[in-house]
Amino acid sequence: MAAITMRLPVARKAVGPSASSRGGEKHLVAPGDTITTDTGYMRGHGTYVDEEKLIASVAGAVERVNKLVCVKALKTRYNGEVGDIVVGRITEVQQKRWKVETNSRLDSVLLLSSMNLPGGELRRRSAEDELAMRDYLQEGDLISAEVQSVFSDGAVSLHTRSLKYGKLGQGVLVQVSPSLVKRQKTHFHDLPCGASVILGNNGFIWIYPTPEQKDEEAGGFTTNLEPVPLSEREVISRLRNCIVALVTQKLMLFDTSILYCYEASLPHQIKDILKLELLLLIPFKQDLTCLFTVSSVQSSSVSRLPGIVHRGALNIASLQHPTERSAHEAGSDFIHICMDRNSAKRAAHSCFMGQQPGKVLGDQRRPSLPALHFIKGAGKKESSRHGGPHCNVFVEHEGPKKSCAVFSKDTERDPM
């Protein structure tokens, strides 16, 4: 039975002035703005010097690290850095190297000598190897590799010298902006839902079925061409839609955020995830303490809490300042959450942070909520304000500075 949905376009809601309070502490600049006239600073990316003034050259937020000032643009092509994991597609087979497209400003290069041989052999590449290049990697093939070095003009040289890199087999590729992929210790994740994902730093995300034999890493020389079972396909499709949904809402991508999005989307059909009516907020897992502690363990400082944590936090209490305080410093801040009893039975899965009247902070009134939300019942536009089958989170907060840890302290008592 064919399912065809059409809708009228929705006007984008303007970002309210309340959002400026959050953006205010970030120094936002546009090209031509003078950042500073102090000559003591070194200029980094996104700036240039003109008559002793440091001027921004891209539109973005200023980042200052000691004496280095740089401007991080919102969306750029991938800029290679040594040690990054990338997923790329072969565009050309040249004499002793392959040209790889990695969404950067120049095509990357994979030298024949940087490619691992079958079985992990170590020997000098011969003329036969040169002739056999196309047997291994052809135009259109996908590879996972690591950045070995960066040439002077910015082109990146890749290597697949470890058995975990190499040609990729069956799976799905999603292309996103590189700025949305969070830098982590490892980019190869085996998600508990049943699929694996490679988060390339260049914005290419590869979702594939988890291979059964984990010990035998062939380095990509053998590709499994058997059909993937339906259950794994569903997981992969769902993950793909979740990633696209996260990207549309401009949330950072890392394994936890993808996982939470996945779990939040479980009650819905896979193809409904991308419908605009559903893309409003993501219900956070009830166990928010877990969310916060996991994320605070992952990150080195509270100020670098992963996107989704910020999302919930920001939504609830407009936590905007990446504070330097440690996660355990409570202070006199107090955040208290009360849940609507009506939705207790649904609450196990779907608590959503909405805009609620009451003492909620600043950009809670901001209509374009940053997180995604799946409203129960696709197509039924039930307004949460009328006590629909959702649990509403009322947030009261006192004190100007809030830290995420405080929030977690309060969820220790069972909100349901």
Place this chain on the structure above:
Amino acid sequence: MASVVLSEPEKLYIVHGVQEDLRVDGRGCEDYRCAEVETDVVSNTSGSARVKLGHTDILVGVKAEMGTPKLEKPDEGYLEFFVDCSANATPEFEGRGGEELGTEIANTLYRVFSSESSVDLKSLCINPREHCWVLYVDVLLLECGGNLFDAISIAVKAALFNTRIPKVRVLEDEEGSKEIELSDDPYDCIRLNVDDVPCIVTLSKIGYRHVVDATLQEEACSLASLLISVTSKGALTSMKKVGKGSLDPESIFEMMETGKRVGKSLHIALQKILDEEESLGTSRQKVGFLG
């Protein structure tokens, strides 16, 4: 056509998925992506529409101009199609790169609308053998995300629905020469009846099954496709096979059946949205590209 390059295992994954009726984005073989339709986007035209189907973005403008009827059909007006594949969609379309695809699509549109009953051409006649309305339907391809023909035909139908042709009066003076007088009232216009305007349904054969509304990746896996134009009543007005592969007759019949079924639902959905938009009237907030 703007296409993506895929690796062999990726193609295999897609093909196997289609066999099991689960495509990469979770859709079934007969599901369309969510489409966004808006009319009256450009004001210099007699009618316009914009359709977004996934990543495919099409803008159609219809201009009604007065011209001379064709010799073989002296009491009818006619439609002229022009398709511009702009470089916005992909850098490959820069300069003359998009001309080939543009002419192919325009020719398909001519064929689809060649049936007598699609548009009431007699209503476009002003003076037999002398004056008639010529509707120039200009299609602008802004973004290419697969399934161009379907999106274009939906946009053309929506634009024709939105077209308002000013009413004219033919004044005859003493010597017998005729003068055309355009009505002063901008709201005094004739609308076209688009009930019989067909929509194109593209069925791409992937493996042993066929899918509708293929994305760019799926199009790269499909060797042959069937383009069917279906009216809202389920009647076929034209059919064309594209692609470098071949189809066997059984699959063609199967695809035709699917096409008719899907085409009818497409028309229902489109008419519903057009009526909804119409009912909003002047209170409708025009979004255009600012949304």
Place this chain on the structure above:
Amino acid sequence: MAAPELLSDEGYRADGRRPAELRKVRARMGVFAQADGSAYIEQGNTKALAVVYGPHEMRGSRSKALPDRALVNCQYSMATFSTGERRRRPHGDRQAGELALHLKQTFEAAILTHLYPRSQIDIYVQILQADGGNYCACVNAATLAVMDAGIPMRDYVCACSAGLAEDTPLADRSPEEAAGGPRLVLALLPASGQIALLQLSARLHQERLEAALEAAGQACRALHAVLDRVVRDRLREVTALLGD
């Protein structure tokens, strides 16, 4: 005589604007998801779309790659339904070619091309509705699109047209005012005041040039303020979402 029609006794123009007033500007960045950068602008009834691809590897002939900087490649195209009278070809005619060259020249002055050797930056501009000030709308849209793509620029590039009614300079000429009289098109980098493109047609007395330039410059700066607001709203929206 053009002058009495252009400016009424009370000092209002044909469409009710004051001499130095610009038409209403509405703009949006990030219109298309697949391109690197895109923007849409409405100036009065003129609607323009700009899309930027790049910087990326040179396509076509590698020999044209410049070893020390990026190649800026522009195309200007008008939709066939954009003008009152239907156009035959969207691009490929001489006017489109000339305007594309002007765009290229303007943006080579503004983009820091030395940061991207051997790369190519494509800027494609499409006019959806032409109602005077086409080139200026294109330049403004392209500025926003280049910023959306994250390509470093020296400054905004704001373009505006100006005309003269007797001694009063008029900013942002609408098509009714465009016929007759001197026409001045100016593309300015507001922060530094550098001129990226200057075009003057029809006769203009030397003494009046400065006044006209000044009016156009003022108009560009006013436009810069509007575009800046659009960019900052977008920045706020996206950084707020990113949270980080």
